Amino acid sequence: MTTLTLGKALNEGLRKAMDDDPKVLIMGEDVGKLGGVFRITDGLQKDFGEERVIDTPLAESGIVGTAIGLALRGYRPVVEIQFDGFVFPAVDQIITQLAKMRMRSLGKVELPVVVRIPCGGGIGAVEHHSESPEVYFTHTAGLRVVACSNPADAYSMIQQSIASPDPVVFFEPKRRYWDKADVDTETADWTPLHAARVVRPGDDVTVLSYGPAVKTCLEAAVAAGEEGRSVEVIDLRSLNPLDIETVTASVHRTGRCVVVHEAAVFSGYGAELAARITERCFYRLEAPVLRVGGFSTPYPPSRIEDHYLPDLDRILDAVDRTFGW
Amino acid sequence: MTIDSVRGAPGDPGPAEPELVQLLTPEGQRVEHPDYPLELGADEVRALYRDLVTVRRIDLEAVALTRQGELGIWASLLGQEAAQIGSGRALGEHDMVFPTYREHGVAWCRDVDPLNLLGLFRGVNHGGWDPAKYGFHLYTIVIGSQTLHATGYAMGIQRDGVLGTPSAGATIAYFGDGATSQGDVNESFVFASVFNAPIVFFCQNNQWAISEPLEKQTRIPLYRRAQGYGFPGVRVDGNDVFACLAVTRKALEAARTGQGPTFIEAYTYRMGAHTTTDDPTRYRLKAEEEAWKLKDPIERVKAYLVRGDLADSAFFEEVEADAKAMARELRAACLALPDPEPLSIFENVYAEPHPLMTEEQEQFAAYLASFEEASR
Numbered sequence: 001m002t003t004l005t006l007g008k009a010l011n012e013g014l015r016k017a018m019d020d021d022p023k024v025l026i027m028g029e030d031v032g033k034l035g036g037v038f039r040i041t042d043g044l045q046k047d048f049g050e051e052r053v054i055d056t057p058l059a060e061s062g063i064v065g066t067a068i069g070l071a072l073r074g075y076r077p078v079v080e081i082q083f084d085g086f087v088f089p090a091v092d093q094i095i096t097q098l099a100k101m102r103m104r105s106l107g108k109v110e111l112p113v114v115v116r117i118p119c120g121g122g123i124g125a126v127e128h129h130s131e132s133p134e135v136y137f138t139h140t141a142g143l144r145v146v147a148c149s150n151p152a153d154a155y156s157m158i159q160q161s162i163a164s165p166d167p168v169v170f171f172e173p174k175r176r177y178w179d180k181a182d183v184d185t186e187t188a189d190w191t192p193l194h195a196a197r198v199v200r201p202g203d204d205v206t207v208l209s210y211g212p213a214v215k216t217c218l219e220a221a222v223a224a225g226e227e228g229r230s231v232e233v234i235d236l237r238s239l240n241p242l243d244i245e246t247v248t249a250s251v252h253r254t255g256r257c258v259v260v261h262e263a264a265v266f267s268g269y270g271a272e273l274a275a276r277i278t279e280r281c282f283y284r285l286e287a288p289v290l291r292v293g294g295f296s297t298p299y300p301p302s303r304i305e306d307h308y309l310p311d312l313d314r315i316l317d318a319v320d321r322t323f324g325w
Numbered sequence: 326m327t328i329d330s331v332r333g334a335p336g337d338p339g340p341a342e343p344e345l346v347q348l349l350t351p352e353g354q355r356v357e358h359p360d361y362p363l364e365l366g367a368d369e370v371r372a373l374y375r376d377l378v379t380v381r382r383i384d385l386e387a388v389a390l391t392r393q394g395e396l397g398i399w400a401s402l403l404g405q406e407a408a409q410i411g412s413g414r415a416l417g418e419h420d421m422v423f424p425t426y427r428e429h430g431v432a433w434c435r436d437v438d439p440l441n442l443l444g445l446f447r448g449v450n451h452g453g454w455d456p457a458k459y460g461f462h463l464y465t466i467v468i469g470s471q472t473l474h475a476t477g478y479a480m481g482i483q484r485d486g487v488l489g490t491p492s493a494g495a496t497i498a499y500f501g502d503g504a505t506s507q508g509d510v511n512e513s514f515v516f517a518s519v520f521n522a523p524i525v526f527f528c529q530n531n532q533w534a535i536s537e538p539l540e541k542q543t544r545i546p547l548y549r550r551a552q553g554y555g556f557p558g559v560r561v562d563g564n565d566v567f568a569c570l571a572v573t574r575k576a577l578e579a580a581r582t583g584q585g586p587t588f589i590e591a592y593t594y595r596m597g598a599h600t601t602t603d604d605p606t607r608y609r610l611k612a613e614e615e616a617w618k619l620k621d622p623i624e625r626v627k628a629y630l631v632r633g634d635l636a637d638s639a640f641f642e643e644v645e646a647d648a649k650a651m652a653r654e655l656r657a658a659c660l661a662l663p664d665p666e667p668l669s670i671f672e673n674v675y676a677e678p679h680p681l682m683t684e685e686q687e688q689f690a691a692y693l694a695s696f697e698e699a700s701r
């Protein structure tokens with residue numbers, strides 16, 4: 001066991017993947033000498049060289065498009081998008097090309113590309129640096145979409161994503177990059193990439209979340225516990241595919257469910273969860289599935305972002321409401 | 326036109342200095358250029374000097390405010406004052422500017438209150454000034470997007486049928502060396518060229534895109550790219566305010582009279598960090614910064630003024646004192662900027678009342694009120 005920050009765990013995971021497979025490449029803006037603006041690729045260019053850790057021209061469509069070409073040639077590119085708000089120039093390549101190549105080729109072409117995206121708010125940034133764009137990708141068939149929330153998962157999930165034969169959009173909770181936890185770097189006996197995990201067992205209500213909001217949900221669960229309410233928190237980890245069995249097993253027991261994410265609630269991932277849970281647990285539900293998330297507005301200026309982001313109080317408020325139904 | 330079959334050498338963005346348009350040497354010596362005659366009275370030079378000093382002082386204050394936690398981040402213009410003041414003072418009232426996030430000097434020339442810029446970086450708004458009022462569009466943070474907006478705006482000017490008349494304006498799109506790799510920027514070149522739009526592409530080549538040096542973006546000098554798109558490109562000494570003024574004036578005039586786009590590469594240097602969160606010691610040498618210090622854009626104007634006896638020490642002291650006083654006021658105003666009301670999150674998303682905005686706003690208002698009740 002070593003204690004690592006989430007950022008360092010990603011760095012170690014990338015390093016391990018590069019050690020294990022010479023076809024793994026890293027591409028992006030400032031990923032070389034600088035090690036990326038969040039230092040996730042720190043030291044990798046020094047150790048693996050400029051041919052494998054590539055500072056690209058400043059062009060996201062170019063980065064993903066050439067990653068596709070490299071993958072066609074047998075490489076496994078791991079692409080870094082500097083901030084969530086800057087993935088959009090690459091969205092054409094991701095949606096029209098990356099996601100569909102396997103199907104268009106009747107299974108003959110494989111594109112094992114990983115697109116890493118630091119996501120979410122809470123770091124006091126200017127606009128376009130705090131977005132939660134996951135549903136644009138979960139809505140696109142052909143992509144696998146995952147979101148890590150803690151150092152141990154960061155370490156394992158990045159390696160599992162790189163090993164995936166399908167393209168993976170990999171969300172990193174940027175305001176949690178500095179969170180520390182124990183990581184077992186000796187084992188490869190990991191939870192499967194697309195399995196959800198119960199991160200805090202409970203009996204009264206199920207809280208579903210992923211990425212940066214998981215930690216807030218855990219804090220809310222502790223606070224609720226002090227008031228005698230037993231909250232089960234599930235970290236979904238994978239958004240596409242979704243581990244619906246873990247989710248329904250929990251909601252079947254608790255009969256109540258709250259979904260928490262930073263992205264806007266309207267047409268957000270919670271809508272999919274609410275619909276599926278309703279379909280599968282209808283007679284068990286004591287209350288409708290409630291959603292806590294960002295407002296349906298552009299991300300606000302940072303001085304008031306704490307109002308936009310789901311916090312402990314808003315989660316507890318929703319938990320309370322499921323009991324008042 | 327010649328066809329250039331020469332390949333750039335790997336990692337070599339081509340000859341730098343020899344091709345620069347320069348009207349004022351780093352030592353403050355006035356030189357002539359056959360294509361860019363420039364007559365400036367002593368008053369005008371002193372005004373340029375005052376601009377340069379003022380925007381540097383504003384910038385310094387913003388960096389200090391960031392260090393003290395009063396701004397979230399700041400993108401410093403240090404070293405790029407001449408490029409911005411020179412081009413900014415070439416603008417006429419009908420021209421329209423499309424800036425990046427670093428054009429504080431140009432904003433100054435367009436009379437945008439620096440407090441507005443601080444508000445954005447403090448996180449109280451996303452800009453919020455009226456672009457039409459100042460002829461200065463909002464700051465654009467997504468690299469390159471604004472070049473297309475500038476081109477479209479120029480196509481509008483063209484369609485208004487004003488080119489060649491006194492009410493003609495041009496657009497000027499600012500962007501960096503890194504931005505030249507972006508698809509949007511290259512598409513803007515194509516559109517501008519095909520439509521012969523009245524636009525000036527003003528690229529501040531400050532040698533760096535965060536940690537990536539110029540050779541990560543290009544193998545040929547950037548201004549030579551223009552040729553491939555079909556309009557003239559010129560490289561100007563970006564630390565020479567006279568040359569930036571003359572070159573931009575000429576390009577704007579060409580645009581206003583229907584002669585189409587020009588690409589200007591202002592060859593300069595980002596003396597500071599990319600932003601206040603960046604640490605340039607990780608990727609560049611101090612010696613490079615030291616070498617560029619000798620080409621400081623302000624010192625050379627001062628030397629010129631002194632050499633020609635166009636200003637005395639009282640003038641320099643006054644400019645310094647005025648800039649300082651202004652910075653003091655700006656600081657106070659920045660600290661007094663109120664945080665936005667939480668419920669303002671729902672404002673200005675749509676032109677008219679929108680059911681979802683209304684619903685969420687009402688719910689959030691009730692939620693906030695529940696805390697006030699609880700605390701009563």
Ligand SMILES: Cc1ncc(C[n+]2csc(CCOP(=O)(O)OP(=O)(O)O)c2C)c(N)n1
Pocket residue numbers: 029058060082086089427466467468500501502503504505531533534535595599
């Ligand atoms: C589309 C997009 N990708 C990435 C970024 C992150 N980013 C901000 S500034 C910058 C470098 C810009 O370099 P350059 O165009 O040379 O302008 P400079 O900052 O040097 O003025 C990058 C990569 C961004 N803002 N937008």
Ligand SMILES: [Mg+2]
Pocket residue numbers: 501502503529530531532533534535
């Ligand atoms: Mg630059």
